[in-house]
Amino acid sequence: MDWKLAVVVVPVTDVDRAKLFYEEQAGFTVDHDSRVRDGVRVVQLTPPGSSCSIVVGTGLTEAPAGSLKGLQLVVPDIDRAHAELVARGVEVSPVQHFEDGDRVDGRGGAWNSFVFFSDPDGNGWAVQEAPGGAGAR
Incomplete structure (x- = not known):
């Protein structure tokens, strides 16, 4: 199932x-x-x-507004996703990757290129590039 x-x-x-x-x-x-x-x-x-x-x-949830963190989207092209969000007026981080647990500006290796943004209430989103479009639908 x-x-x-x-x-x-x-x-x-x-x-x-x-x-x-x-x-x-x-x-x-x-x-x-x-x-x-x-x-x-x-x-x-x-x-x-x-x-x-x-x-x-x-009337849907008792969770406080802005308390949801770590929502994640997957895209085939992080640079294009970043450009689209910026063009739509979203305050978005630069393309970043993780090194030793820290976020560092610039692209990383496979599965390690991201941009981050929040909605007006502070719910946090990550957008991750999937290598070769894997996982992106």
């Missing part, structure tokens, strides 16, 4: 601001924006090419 991660709830303070950030700046597709009942709103967004989505909304 396959077990597939389908949705990750991202805690935010302002649903409309988060929706705008993920759609217009991060480039995610809005799958739906639904009000399930009073106090419950679900906005599902999916990164291009991904089979896993995120959900922002109200």
